[in-house]
Amino acid sequence: MQEFNDIPVLQTATVIANDRLCREHLRIILRLDSFATASPGQFVHISPAQGDHRGYHRLDDTEGGASDAWRADCFDPLLRRAFSIAGLRRRSDSVEIDLIYREVGTATNWMASLGHGDTASVLGPLGNLFPISNRKRAAWMVAGGVGLPPMLWLAAALADHDRKTVAFCGAQTRDLLALTMDRDQSPSPDASLATCCAAEFARVNTPVVLSTDDGSLGFHGHIGQALSCYHESNPTPADDLVVYTCGPERMMRFVSDFCGERGIECKVCMERAMACGTGTCQSCVVPIHDDDDRDGWRYRLCCTDGPVFDSRDIVWEPSSCVAGKG
Ligand SMILES: Cc1cc2nc3c(=O)[nH]c(=O)nc-3n(C[C@H](O)[C@H](O)[C@H](O)COP(=O)(O)OP(=O)(O)OC[C@H]3O[C@@H](n4cnc5c(N)ncnc54)[C@H](O)[C@@H]3O)c2cc1C
Ligand code: FES
Structure with missing residues (x-):
């Protein structure tokens, strides 16, 4: 919609x-x-x-x-x-x-x-927007690489709504992390601890779990592993939590599966090459489950139906279905 x-x-x-x-x-x-x-x-x-x-x-x-x-x-x-x-x-x-x-x-x-x-x-x-649920008090943001920008603004909006937020930010290595580190608060290598180590999120009272693939800063591993680790140590009821994610598609799929298995609502910000950005050229399709469709799925446009989708709606392996659609 x-x-x-x-x-x-x-x-x-x-x-x-x-x-x-x-x-x-x-x-x-x-x-x-x-x-x-x-x-x-x-x-x-x-x-x-x-x-x-x-x-x-x-x-x-x-x-x-x-x-x-x-x-x-x-x-x-x-x-x-x-x-x-x-x-x-x-x-x-x-x-x-x-x-x-x-x-x-x-x-x-x-x-x-x-x-x-x-x-x-x-x-x-x-495009559309990240919905902010009235029913859920906890909101976790999971950003990988260049998925960080929309999360910065979302964190400010969630703070205005008084949500209990945590930001999970991952990068390949510390030189590729577009955040300003606080001199006094180091990111913890233990992903079960969120700290106010990043100035951009600290400004809106959002603690952060950082991860790098090579272990050069924060947790050593990918941000999905950090999310699992944090969730295990800080259990939060699924009906009180929403997860927002943006970044590489493989990472978002991991987060989507993680949330799906635990019944956690998850909103995904998808990326597609966009020629017009306004719903005209049809270049930015995302396969979406649709029970009313003969094949059980159909294309929607990332630029006007998205870029934010509910993770349960996305067909994550388009290769299994794209070939059949004209
Ligand atoms: C809704 C939406 C929001 C976006 N928000 C941001 C944002 O906030 N910040 C941002 O940097 N980008 C964002 N992007 C991605 C950005 O639009 C593309 O990276 C853009 O194509 C870059 O243009 P370019 O001409 O520099 O590179 P192009 O000439 O288009 O691409 C050059 C090369 O880089 C590769 N490439 C393209 N994108 C990426 C990427 N993200 N990472 C690694 N390699 C890539 C291409 O495959 C190609 O080989 C967003 C995309 C969408 C659809
Ligand atoms: S970018 Fe043209 S329809 Fe989406």
Whole structure:
């Protein structure tokens, strides 16, 4: 079901700051004149602003152009890219949004090149949101790698709702963890202990369990193992707990199975390549169980039906069913 809070708007944003957080992650703060009502889980679709020639390819000799010519039909990145909103602040005359991104290709390299006063084209807010249950007092967030950004904003919203929160944050190694460590509170290598070791979560009273695959910080192992360990030592009734997760699909599947086996509600923020972000191009499908469908499942769109889905609805092994769908 589509859950737009308001109509998304296309506008030009101004860069306020663009700082490196760790080896591959940066946080960009964008200022907009206005921004529709938005909630954690939602995302924006961004590209170079019109007229920003850094978004265009310079023709080189092999392309038959003069060295200072720009190929106006070769917009690079051609398509917008999706980024979860990691924070949002409403000012008297403007709105600031935070995006945290990992430099992986054309668009994120372009984003990393932006400085104070540069511009970017922003479409948003897009997608649905993480529902906050009135019935459940405990809320655990499980983030792997670049799944962290939506959890930062969600943690603030959960704190406003007075929920008992814990954030589980995993990375391959400490250099890839986009969090600021508190000098006085070390992350515990024992995953049964959550500490206020990360400034971003400490600000909203959320203790954190950290894990790294190589053991360079916090618990040695993947974040799903840390979640299991914490749950074992801190049993919380399933009917009082909701788990939110975002990150690599394998990790989310682990979390989904973990919750499914224990009857814990789990909301998953899915990622797909998104050409339009608005439900037109059909490029961002997610297979979803559907008892009314002849095959027992059907596609839904990550950009408009998601990106947040209930974990029980997702068909986690699409290879077993994608081939049959036209
Ligand atoms: C709803 C939604 C929210 C998102 N939120 C964020 C966010 O908050 N922060 C963020 O950094 N990204 C986020 N993404 C992912 C982001 O949109 C992609 O990483 C984007 O394609 C990057 O564009 P690019 O041009 O730099 O790289 P591309 O040219 O698109 O990709 C370059 C190469 O990197 C690989 N690649 C793409 N994405 C990733 C990845 N995430 N990790 C590792 N390799 C990758 C590709 O397979 C390709 O080989 C989100 C995606 C969705 C759908
Ligand atoms: S990105 Fe075009 S339909 Fe989802």
